[in-house]
Amino acid sequence: MKEKKKRFKHEHGSSFSVDYYAYASHMRSWNAGFKVLFSIISLLICIACNNLFVSLAVIFFMGFLTVAVGGLDLHHYITMLLVPIVFLIFGTIAIAIGFSMRPVGQYHVHFLNLFYIYWSKASLLKAGGLVFKALGAVSALYMMTLTTPLSEIIAVLRKAHIPKLIIELMNMIYRYIFIMIDTHSRMKNSAESRLGYCDFKTSCYSFGQVASNLLVVSLKRGNNYYNALEARCYDGDLRFLEEEKPLKAGQIVMAVIFIVVLLLIWFFTR
Incomplete structure (x- = not known):
């Protein structure tokens, strides 16, 4: 009988280590070069398309690979995503809202009778799109780092003549x-x-x-x-000792289908 795969997680009180998740991931047997290339291509498409639906597709699919296929505990994955989310929210506040001494903008609030805080639907949509685009790029990199040990990433970079x-x-x-x-x-x-x-x-x-x-x-x-x-x-x-991990046809087909779907989403929602 095949041994049932179990999700992995840290013991309470232990220090956080990305390598722990990478070595324990069920996707560790995948070809490292494929994972690095796939994550980078997904990242570039997410940024280049600048489309909310494309960003959401990247976020959910990369999360699915990392959690459902890789076996990472959902709680740990969400916890790690909260770190960039907090920075992104605070970083986009300047895009979403503005300050003025007189009432301007589509919506505004007179704050303490000193100045006005104003915003508009366009600024909120722009800030939200920026957050999701950056989060899509982060999730693509998370898929790579949480499923690929650093030694394998270094081997890929060395082969790329970095x-x-x-x-x-x-x-x-x-x-x-x-x-x-x-x-x-x-x-x-x-x-x-x-x-x-x-x-x-x-x-x-x-x-x-x-x-x-x-x-x-x-x-x-x-x-x-x-x-x-x-x-x-x-x-x-x-x-580092490099383990031979052949590239499987199913992985290539999955990657091609996902990239085509992203391009179709961008084409029909632009």
């Missing part, structure tokens, strides 16, 4: 981010076990202690990681 310096810097910076996240998680758990967040005053003190020590401890851990690399004959070139 400069070696850029690849090495990308990998080092990426790894160091998670060193800092893991260090912060350990320090925070240690403070919580000693009732470091029992009240507001103690919480502020614990936060200050964690923040002041985070960089120093992270640098020490980063240095230990570098020493480990040198002990394994690191010569400035990171090499």
Whole structure:
């Protein structure tokens, strides 16, 4: 009997890691080059079409691949999407509304008898379209990063003849981010076990202690990681074992159909 696939998720209290989701994804067996190319093409179409319905199609289909096919827990996926959503909402406020000393615009509100806040249907639609377009691009990149380990993405970039310096810097910076996240998680758990967040005053003190020590401890851990690399004959070139993952015809057909559907949606709704 075939073993039933189970959804994966983090244990409570563990540090966040994109690599965890990528290695546990059911789509990890897919060809890495295909996933990278498919996500980039979807991203470019989403941006180039500048169409609300195309953006929604990209958001839902990429979410379907990541959650339903890849096996990522829906709660974790939505939680990760909330981060760019918050930034996008605040970033588009300046497009949706304006300020004036006199009543202008299609709709306006006199705020504290000091100035007017005004907006229109066109500005709201423009801001909403921008949010969904950016969210569609983000969801396409999420599909790639949450189903493809970094080592495979680097292998694809190397085959695409991306400069070696850029690849090495990308990998080092990426790894160091998670060193800092893991260090912060350990320090925070240690403070919580000693009732470091029992009240507001103690919480502020614990936060200050964690923040002041985070960089120093992270640098020490980063240095230990570098020493480990040198002990394994690191010569400035990171090499990873590449697993052969043949490209399947069904995946190509799926990608072609989706791209054609996006273009048809754009054609009939432009």
